[in-house]
Amino acid sequence: xxxxxxxxxxxxxxxxxxxxxxxxxxxxxxxxxxxxxxxxxxxxxxxxxxxxxxxxxxxxxxxxxxxxxxxxxxxxxxxxxxxxxxxxxxxxxxxxxxxxxxxxxxxxxxxxxxxxxxxxxxxxxxxxxxxxxxxxxxxxxxxxxxxxxxxxxxxxxxxxxxxxxxxxxxxxxxxxxxxxxxxxxxxxxxxxxxxxxxxxxxxxxxxxxxxxxxxxxxxxxxxxxxxxxxxxxxxxxxxxxxxxxxxxxxxxxxxxxxxxxxxxxxxxxxxxxxxxxxxxxxxxxxxxxxxxxxxxxxxxxxxxxxxxxxxxxxxxxxxxxxxxxxxxxxxxxxxxxxxxxxxxxxxxxxxxxxxxxxxxxxxxxxxxxxxxxxxxxxxxxxxxxxxxxxxxxxxxxxxxxxxxxxxxxxxxxxxxxxxxxxxxxx
Numbered sequence: 001x002x003x004x005x006x007x008x009x010x011x012x013x014x015x016x017x018x019x020x021x022x023x024x025x026x027x028x029x030x031x032x033x034x035x036x037x038x039x040x041x042x043x044x045x046x047x048x049x050x051x052x053x054x055x056x057x058x059x060x061x062x063x064x065x066x067x068x069x070x071x072x073x074x075x076x077x078x079x080x081x082x083x084x085x086x087x088x089x090x091x092x093x094x095x096x097x098x099x100x101x102x103x104x105x106x107x108x109x110x111x112x113x114x115x116x117x118x119x120x121x122x123x124x125x126x127x128x129x130x131x132x133x134x135x136x137x138x139x140x141x142x143x144x145x146x147x148x149x150x151x152x153x154x155x156x157x158x159x160x161x162x163x164x165x166x167x168x169x170x171x172x173x174x175x176x177x178x179x180x181x182x183x184x185x186x187x188x189x190x191x192x193x194x195x196x197x198x199x200x201x202x203x204x205x206x207x208x209x210x211x212x213x214x215x216x217x218x219x220x221x222x223x224x225x226x227x228x229x230x231x232x233x234x235x236x237x238x239x240x241x242x243x244x245x246x247x248x249x250x251x252x253x254x255x256x257x258x259x260x261x262x263x264x265x266x267x268x269x270x271x272x273x274x275x276x277x278x279x280x281x282x283x284x285x286x287x288x289x290x291x292x293x294x295x296x297x298x299x300x301x302x303x304x305x306x307x308x309x310x311x312x313x314x315x316x317x318x319x320x321x322x323x324x325x326x327x328x329x330x331x332x333x334x335x336x337x338x339x340x341x342x343x344x345x346x347x348x349x350x351x352x353x354x355x356x357x358x359x360x361x362x363x364x365x366x367x368x369x370x371x372x373x374x375x376x377x378x379x380x381x382x383x384x385x386x387x388x389x390x391x392x393x394x395x396x397x398x399x400x401x402x403x404x405x406x407x408x409x410x411x412x413x414x415x416x417x418x419x420x421x422x423x424x425x426x
């Protein structure tokens with residue numbers, strides 16, 4: 001009887017069993033069309049853990065009857081890549097089908113490692129399938145990215161998670177032999193966060209606590225007790241990746257440098273990608289600090305650039321300095337709220353017309369149509385300011401940016417009020 005984890009035992013083997021990511025493998029999905037036609041393009045799967053990236057790559061290889069090679073960017077280098085490419089070239093000569101090379105965590109490959117793939121992808125010696133939890137636009141070199149299709153995989157929704165849960169207790173070679181009754185499943189959904197692997201391994205962990213009881217009833221209280229007692233088990237495969245980065249950012253937002261440095265240490269000790277940490281601090285510098293201390297964004301961005309040059313282990317010092325600076329900075333999410341408010345308004349109102357006086361007038365006809373007519377060039381006026389409307393008429397009374405309650409934005413509020421008098425409502 002297999003002792004492999006439940007998530008591994010339940011791994012789908014065929015496209016028919018792969019019951020999620022329908023936007024990719026559904027009737028008109030691009031992956032299904034490629035498999036049906038037999039013409040595979042190199043591709044990159046982008047999505048959070050437990051969404052089926054590795055499984056889908058294996059199914060593509062199986063369904064298309066192609067040789068399948070796999071490398072992990074964590075443990076493989078240029079040498080291993082070239083060895084696989086050489087094998088693939090020879091295989092191609094005999095079968096006429098380019099083998100699939102699956103690279104897990106491709107975002108961890110540096111530029112020279114990614115460049116080593118270019119010729120093989122270009123010549124069609126391999127069909128590259130990369131998997132990443134990070135945005136390929138930032139982590140994959142443009143030359144390789146341009147040769148690949150990028151497909152996004154999403155967290156599983158509640159229906160998919162529930163189906164997977166009930167399939168596990170009825171179809172798994174071990175669980176199906178037990179009398180398992182799921183009275184409540186919400187806690188499993190909560191702990192999984194849409195991650196299929198985490199859902200199944202959580203279920204397996206809960207079931208194990210019942211030993212050989214004839215009837216196993218699973219409810220939310222039992223789930224919470226078991227999982228909280230065994231939370232450390234979920235860290236070994238990086239499944240706390242998002243939980244810890246969340247605690248880190250919330251500590252910065254909450255102005256607790258002590259906690260921020262602790263969670264930073266947890267990530268560094270666990271081998272987290274330092275660029276991932278730095279990128280999140282760049283986001284936090286704008287989202288959580290913003291105009292209360294604009295220098296925070298400059299420091300965070302400089303930290304992101306500097307660690308790429310410095311590398312480990314010294315990068316920890318730069319990351320710590322930045323984390324402490326962000327945590328001890330005054331906070332404002334006013335800019336974050338402003339763009340969200342503006343986006344919501346745009347979605348609701350559609351494409352409102354640009355006022356004529358703000359339009360560009362590069363041709364004589366446009367000038368005759370009064371494009372640009374009446375515009376006041378701010379620098380021609382005292383204080384480099386001229387009172388005029390910059391929003392469409394329908395939006396003229398909207399206020400998207402509300403200055404935060406901190407010393408810098410309080411001054412900004414007074415400044416804007418002096419300029420615009422009663423126009424802004426704050």
